[in-house]
Amino acid sequence: GLFQFPGKNILFFVALSALMVPAVVTLIPTYRIVASLKWLNSIQGLAVPGIASAFGLFLLRQFMETLPRELFDAAEIDGANHFQVYWFVALPLSSNGLITLSVLGFMFAWGSFIWPLVINSKAQWYTVSLAVSKYLSVQSWSPPEITMTASLLAAIPPVIFYIVLQRYIVQGIAQTGLKG
Numbered sequence: 001g002l003f004q005f006p007g008k009n010i011l012f013f014v015a016l017s018a019l020m021v022p023a024v025v026t027l028i029p030t031y032r033i034v035a036s037l038k039w040l041n042s043i044q045g046l047a048v049p050g051i052a053s054a055f056g057l058f059l060l061r062q063f064m065e066t067l068p069r070e071l072f073d074a075a076e077i078d079g080a081n082h083f084q085v086y087w088f089v090a091l092p093l094s095s096n097g098l099i100t101l102s103v104l105g106f107m108f109a110w111g112s113f114i115w116p117l118v119i120n121s122k123a124q125w126y127t128v129s130l131a132v133s134k135y136l137s138v139q140s141w142s143p144p145e146i147t148m149t150a151s152l153l154a155a156i157p158p159v160i161f162y163i164v165l166q167r168y169i170v171q172g173i174a175q176t177g178l179k180g
Contacts, residue, residue, distance in 0.1 A: 003064060012061060019053035024114070031118055045119045046127070050112070051105040052073040059104075063097030064090060107158050129156040 039045035075085045116127045132150045
């Protein structure tokens with residue numbers, strides 16, 4: 001099959017073991033990787049570590065396991081190589097899984113506080129939670145209504161994003177077999 005190779009399950013288990021490691025433990029190594037790629041103070045530095053994660057690997061693997069093998073076999077019979085089967089068959093069929101991962105990655109990045117605080121020194125790349133925190137910290141005293149209003153406004157874009165893409169998210173999660 002297309003996704004079969006020796007040691008596949010062992011490699012998957014090792015990758016999933018990363019889910020058991022607290023994010024704070026991986027903060028410095030991830031920072032060093034992002035810094036070496038020159039992604040500090042950039043959207044890539046914020047987004048890629050959240051999407052290219054053990055959870056993302058798990059989600060997409062589970063999704064791709066549900067794809068019908070017959071389609072891959074038919075493409076190979078028609079003369080497609082492994083890359084073509086992946087690019088023209090597996091990837092288009094994985095759109096729900098990719099949309100789900102993108103939405104979950106967006107939600108993670110939107111609500112993240114520590115990671116943006118570590119990699120961003122420019123206010124233009126602050127996440128909403130970091131910007132609200134910075135704003136409230138410069139005030140000697142913040143009225144609770146300002147804090148609550150800022151928190152409510154920070155929650156609106158993810159809710160809208162979810163509502164617009166809800167159909168794809170539900171299909172993507174249903175096809176991966178994740179239970180909430």
